[in-house]
Amino acid sequence: MLLNFSTDAENNVPTVQIDGLSHWFGMGYTRKQVLYSVSMKIDPGEVVLLTGPSGCGKTTLLTLIGALRRVQKGELSVLGLQLRNSRRKTRQILRKNIGMIFQGHNLLRCLTAEQNVQMGADLLKNLSYGKRRELSRNWLGEVGLEDQMEKLPHDLSGGQKQRVAIARALSASPKLLLADEPTSALDSVTGREIVSLLKRLAIEQKCSVLMVTHDPRILDVADRLLKMEDGMILPVVE
Amino acid sequence: MKLNFLQDRKIPLAWLLLTRQPLRLLVAIAGICFAGILMFMQLGFRDGLFDASVTVHKLFDADLVLVSPRSMSSISMSGFPRRRLVQAMAHKDVIGTTPVNWNFLLWRNPQTLSTRAILALGFEPGSPLLIDPNFGEKAQSLKNSGRVLFDDLSRQEFGPVSEWFSEGRIVETEVAGKRVRVAGLVSLGPSFGADGNLITSRETFLKLLPSTPPGSIEIGLVRLSAEADHAKVLRSLSASLPNDVKVLTRQEFIDFEKNYWRTSTSIGFIFTLGAAMGFVVGCVIVYQILYSDVSDHLAEYATLMAMGYRLRTLFGVVAREGIFLAVLGYVPAYLSGQALYALVRSSTKLPVAMDPQRTFLVFFLILFMCMASASVAMRRLVDADPADIF
Numbered sequence: 001m002l003l004n005f006s007t008d009a010e011n012n013v014p015t016v017q018i019d020g021l022s023h024w025f026g027m028g029y030t031r032k033q034v035l036y037s038v039s040m041k042i043d044p045g046e047v048v049l050l051t052g053p054s055g056c057g058k059t060t061l062l063t064l065i066g067a068l069r070r071v072q073k074g075e076l077s078v079l080g081l082q083l084r085n086s087r088r089k090t091r092q093i094l095r096k097n098i099g100m101i102f103q104g105h106n107l108l109r110c111l112t113a114e115q116n117v118q119m120g121a122d123l124l125k126n127l128s129y130g131k132r133r134e135l136s137r138n139w140l141g142e143v144g145l146e147d148q149m150e151k152l153p154h155d156l157s158g159g160q161k162q163r164v165a166i167a168r169a170l171s172a173s174p175k176l177l178l179a180d181e182p183t184s185a186l187d188s189v190t191g192r193e194i195v196s197l198l199k200r201l202a203i204e205q206k207c208s209v210l211m212v213t214h215d216p217r218i219l220d221v222a223d224r225l226l227k228m229e230d231g232m233i234l235p236v237v238e
Numbered sequence: 239m240k241l242n243f244l245q246d247r248k249i250p251l252a253w254l255l256l257t258r259q260p261l262r263l264l265v266a267i268a269g270i271c272f273a274g275i276l277m278f279m280q281l282g283f284r285d286g287l288f289d290a291s292v293t294v295h296k297l298f299d300a301d302l303v304l305v306s307p308r309s310m311s312s313i314s315m316s317g318f319p320r321r322r323l324v325q326a327m328a329h330k331d332v333i334g335t336t337p338v339n340w341n342f343l344l345w346r347n348p349q350t351l352s353t354r355a356i357l358a359l360g361f362e363p364g365s366p367l368l369i370d371p372n373f374g375e376k377a378q379s380l381k382n383s384g385r386v387l388f389d390d391l392s393r394q395e396f397g398p399v400s401e402w403f404s405e406g407r408i409v410e411t412e413v414a415g416k417r418v419r420v421a422g423l424v425s426l427g428p429s430f431g432a433d434g435n436l437i438t439s440r441e442t443f444l445k446l447l448p449s450t451p452p453g454s455i456e457i458g459l460v461r462l463s464a465e466a467d468h469a470k471v472l473r474s475l476s477a478s479l480p481n482d483v484k485v486l487t488r489q490e491f492i493d494f495e496k497n498y499w500r501t502s503t504s505i506g507f508i509f510t511l512g513a514a515m516g517f518v519v520g521c522v523i524v525y526q527i528l529y530s531d532v533s534d535h536l537a538e539y540a541t542l543m544a545m546g547y548r549l550r551t552l553f554g555v556v557a558r559e560g561i562f563l564a565v566l567g568y569v570p571a572y573l574s575g576q577a578l579y580a581l582v583r584s585s586t587k588l589p590v591a592m593d594p595q596r597t598f599l600v601f602f603l604i605l606f607m608c609m610a611s612a613s614v615a616m617r618r619l620v621d622a623d624p625a626d627i628f
Binding site for chain 2: 063068094098100108110
């Protein structure tokens with residue numbers, strides 16, 4: 001299946017466009033609304049930080065943008081692709097173009113740092129095994145782990161694991177990067193390094209970034225700050 | 239030369255997932271190996287039983303065989319008139335016949351003096367009986383009354399007859415309460431029906447078992463001319479001989495015996511059931527291993543799905559794990575099977591051996607077992623919701 005993603009800034013198509021997005025969990029009496037008519041957009045190359053108290057719907061919004069859930073109500077377009085009523089296969093192909101950085105790293109325990117990154121690079125078509133491996137090594141070099149390539153995740157520190165996760169997300173050349181509290185488990189210095197690195201690499205890769213965070217120390221890296229509360233996006237804070 | 243498959247290769251995720259926990263892998267291999275050995279042994283015993291039941295049948299020098307329609311198997315042979323062989327001789331393509339008496343008699347162990355049933359074959363020493371070219375010479379010694387040829391492959395419970403005879407000692411004992419002397423050794427082999435065999439002349443046989451009517455035999459061996467059409471002669475003899483006798487080809491005679499053990503006794507069923515049990519046990523073990531493996535790595539599989547990997551790709555990973563387990567479990571099962579077959583052969587003298595058919599059958603059963611278990615374990619993968627990992 002071929003999908004054309006309209007992501008170029010020249011086309012003036014936002015990376016993410018949301019209009020009146022609502023979402024519920026549960027069925028019947030236990031049905032609970034978590035998102036209330038959310039509207040927002042992220043332009044190509046933009047770094048957006050999403051903050052808000054726990055349970056306000058940030059992660060749900062992130063998973064909807066990441067094509068991990070079905071859209072129930074409203075319009076959600078990612079990389080020019082309308083996700084409402086989209087097929088499972090469409091969402092799976094879209095996910096190949098979205099880099100995800102998880103709070104808990106989620107590295108594959110049986111793979112070395114290099115192999116973990118290569119799992120991302122393996123999603124790229126038309127690249128030989130050697131090229132994919134070279135790409136993985138380059139990305140590990142970019143995040144400063146060139147001397148840790150053969151180590152398994154349990155031999156790496158929390159910061160190093162997060163760097164590997166970033167390298168993995170970027171190795172698939174994503175057009176959108178979604179990060180869920182990437183600095184929550186890190187000390188302030190490492191957290192700052194990670195976010196700066198993320199921003200630099202995102203700019204170099206020309207991909208948009210949506211980062212969910214509670215960390216007030218990293219707010220300055222954002223081009224724009226969005227605040228969520230009770231399932232709604234609050235008016236923009238300058 | 240450009241090797242595209244090398245360029246397209248990916249990280250061997252299935253192998254790495256399996257080998258990450260060596261102890262669990264070892265347990266899985268041991269379980270599959272155990273199931274494989276169980277199948278090898280049960281199928282080996284079953285086929286060994288069928289083969290052992292026709293060890294003597296295969297050695298007869300005959301193109302066609304006459305038996306009584308009332309005969310069920312080698313352990314319950316009925317007699318028919320010997321003159322049917324004389325009538326068969328009237329056919330132009332029949333060049334020779336051998337009447338054979340076949341019954342079980344009590345052999346006394348010359349060392350311990352205990353008795354045990356032995357299969358006794360009585361024939362005319364001047365007529366061919368076995369395809370062994372050296373047998374004719376040995377058969378001459380049976381012209382003297384009270385002489386027998388002892389099967390040196392008989393079980394040890396019949397006594398150290400072969401050893402004593404080879405040492406040059408005169409070996410005398412009792413068969414059916416009458417004195418006989420061992421005049422030579424032959425190699426026939428025991429079967430599930432008979433632990434040992436002896437060959438003697440019809441004259442001696444009738445003395446040992448006087449209740450046998452002199453004009454009655456259990457088996458009639460018929461040899462045809464080289465240019466004879468066996469099927470045509472069989473049809474002709476079947477039509478011309480009375481219905482108190484049945485004409486079989488040598489292969490039909492062998493199949494007749496095998497078929498008895500396969501269909502008329504519970505032994506074949508029991509061994510097949512044993513093999514099936516091994517298969518089921520193996521399925522349960524592999525399923526448990528793969529299911530817990532998938533469960534343990536569910537978050538990792540969900541991560542891969544979140545990255546854009548297809549569910550089908552992940553199914554492929556589990557399937558490859560199944561294939562690896564099948565191969566890793568099969569190799570030690572095969573080697574153990576070979577060793578155990580050798581042990582069974584040496585201790586029971588049954589013709590239990592690894593044949594290509596069984597080698598492939600057990601491999602494919604193990605492969606099927608692993609793939610079936612893998613496909614059930616895959617259902618767990620469907621539960622891997624990539625949204626849950628955020």
